[in-house]
Amino acid sequence: MGRPFEFFLPRIETTLPNCVVATVDEEIVGFAGWESAGIAQVFVLPDWHGRGAAPLLLAAAEDELKRAGHTRIWLQCQVGNARARRFYEKHGWSVAGEFDTDIGTMEGRKPQLVWRMEKTL
Numbered sequence: 001m002g003r004p005f006e007f008f009l010p011r012i013e014t015t016l017p018n019c020v021v022a023t024v025d026e027e028i029v030g031f032a033g034w035e036s037a038g039i040a041q042v043f044v045l046p047d048w049h050g051r052g053a054a055p056l057l058l059a060a061a062e063d064e065l066k067r068a069g070h071t072r073i074w075l076q077c078q079v080g081n082a083r084a085r086r087f088y089e090k091h092g093w094s095v096a097g098e099f100d101t102d103i104g105t106m107e108g109r110k111p112q113l114v115w116r117m118e119k120t121l
Helices: 005-018 053-067 082-090
Strands: 019-024 027-035 038-044 072-078 094-105 108-120
Touching: 005 027, 019 053, 027 053, 038 053, 072 082, 082 094, 082 108
Parallel strands: 038 072
Antiparallel strands: 019 027, 027 038, 072 108, 094 108
16 A cells, blocks of 8 residues: 655655655655665655656666765565566666565554665666
8 A cells, every 4th residue: 555645744854865856837746765875765646656757766866876876775665565666676676685674654663574675876
């Protein structure tokens, strides 16, 4: 199940120095944020899925990580989110393993099984 934009608002505020946004007519339709060598968030409003915003956001975040000197980057994708996994694999990412971690959910932080995905820049 997808998380609504409101779920991400506090994350945007805390990652502004490491965040890119996609806007259409001055409305935010998506964003990507990163920390150290990892992409922490990629989010696009559901009405904008499949319209080209996500690849641009992902590429912009990757470019910033490369510019910062990272040659191998990572992200986490919830196990079972086949749509997201296909998206990342289409853009050159591969699954490096599975592990349990705490991630933010609509009900707060909860243990989740995630794929660690990696990409060489």
